Amino acid sequence: MNIIEIISQPWHWAFSGAMIALVLILLTWMGRSFGVSMSFKNICSISGAGKKNTFFNINLKDEYWRMIFVLGGIVGGTIGFTLLKSPEPVAIADATIQSLKGLGFDYPASDEKGLGFVPTDMYNFGNLKGVIFAILGGFLVGFGSRYGDGCTSGHAISGLSHLQISSLITVIGFFIGGLIMTHLLMPIFFTL
Amino acid sequence: MNQTTEKLPRLIAFFAVGILFGIIMTKSEAISWFRIYEMFRFESFHMFGIIGTAVVIGAIAMFLMKKSNLKTLRDTAVSYTPMNFNLPRHIIAGTIFGLGWALVGSCPGPMYILLGHGYWMFALIILSAVLGTYTYGVVKDKLPH
Numbered sequence: 119m120n121i122i123e124i125i126s127q128p129w130h131w132a133f134s135g136a137m138i139a140l141v142l143i144l145l146t147w148m149g150r151s152f153g154v155s156m157s158f159k160n161i162c163s164i165s166g167a168g169k170k171n172t173f174f175n176i177n178l179k180d181e182y183w184r185m186i187f188v189l190g191g192i193v194g195g196t197i198g199f200t201l202l203k204s205p206e207p208v209a210i211a212d213a214t215i216q217s218l219k220g221l222g223f224d225y226p227a228s229d230e231k232g233l234g235f236v237p238t239d240m241y242n243f244g245n246l247k248g249v250i251f252a253i254l255g256g257f258l259v260g261f262g263s264r265y266g267d268g269c270t271s272g273h274a275i276s277g278l279s280h281l282q283i284s285s286l287i288t289v290i291g292f293f294i295g296g297l298i299m300t301h302l303l304m305p306i307f308f309t310l
Numbered sequence: 311m312n313q314t315t316e317k318l319p320r321l322i323a324f325f326a327v328g329i330l331f332g333i334i335m336t337k338s339e340a341i342s343w344f345r346i347y348e349m350f351r352f353e354s355f356h357m358f359g360i361i362g363t364a365v366v367i368g369a370i371a372m373f374l375m376k377k378s379n380l381k382t383l384r385d386t387a388v389s390y391t392p393m394n395f396n397l398p399r400h401i402i403a404g405t406i407f408g409l410g411w412a413l414v415g416s417c418p419g420p421m422y423i424l425l426g427h428g429y430w431m432f433a434l435i436i437l438s439a440v441l442g443t444y445t446y447g448v449v450k451d452k453l454p455h
Binding site: 125126128129131132134135136137138139140141142143144145146147148149150151154155157158159161162167171173174179180182183184186187188189190191192193194195196197198199202204208210211213214217218225229231233234235236237238241242243248249251252253254255256257258259260261262263264265266267269270271273274275276277278279280281282283284285287288289290291292293294295296297298299300301303304307 | 314315316320321322323324325326327328329330331332333334335336337338339340341342343344345346347348349350351353354355356357359360361362363364365366367368369371372375380382383384385386388390392393394395396397399400401402403404405406407408409410411412413414415416417418419421422423424425426427428429430431434435436437438439440441442443444445446447448450453
């Protein structure tokens with residue numbers, strides 16, 4: 119196997135976690151803190167929301183690094199999906215595959231790309247339900263992350279690494295919401 | 311503290327770290343809707359292993375960086391500004407976020423990365439997240455902080 123083939127295999131969780139820590143360390147060393155959700159606020163500010171609401175009146179020059187970082191993330195995604203594409207779909211647990219059937223998802227066929235990344239059976243522009251859930255889910259993530267002053271990168275990775283109690287409570291909140299959605303709401307929403 | 315703004319070479323470095331982040335999140339499968347679904351059903355250790363490992367190594371690294379008084383490239387000390395502690399706010403905000411995270415199977419970082427994979431629905435999801443952020447800015451004074 120050449121180096122590209124080796125990297126293209128799905129990564130072990132321990133190596134993956136270590137690499138995410140490396141991103142945290144690099145950004146910290148470069149004088150910034152790891153946080154992606156603030157980019158949504160940046161987009162509001164770029165769009166002129168600062169004229170209407172002082173909350174969005176921020177010094178955008180101080181946020182260039184984040185916008186560039188996020189653009190890099192998009193490019194990294196493209197590279198990961200092309201040059202470093204996995205030979206097989208994501209190997210989720212058998213029990214998960216079984217429960218997906220209850221939601222009407224055949225795995226991995228429910229992802230049109232066959233990768234096991236997104237259930238495009240639901241999330242495609244030809245499906246009004248999927249479009250509504252996409253709008254709802256995106257809205258909740260955007261609202262919640264700004265109200266909570268951070269998302270998974272800012273709280274679960276950066277905040278916890280700095281031993282912040284407020285981040286720990288916020289992450290517990292992430293799980294309260296995630297468990298309610300996964301176990302109570304999604305079975306209703308997706309089978310309507 | 312010196313509040314310098316990055317010039318072009320440094321911005322290119324941030325772009326490179328962003329590319330690295332996108333590749334890591336793809337290869338770790340942490341951007342998979344199905345992995346998030348599996349995590350919230352506690353049917354695999356995968357996601358917990360990723361987050362746990364990142365936090366343990368991250369915590370050791372942050373501790374050492376502070377302990378050694380490391381100066382960052384912006385000539386600042388490594389520090390973290392704590393949030394004002396407010397239990398209802400953390401729980402409510404976290405829960406709202408978690409509801410969305412599980413539904414679209416994606417937190418903010420993965421939204422951009424999945425867009426890079428050509429899952430175009432994430433353009434709408436990001437747009438909606440921007441709208442959610444704007445809505446927070448409008449109603450924030452009515453919420454507990």
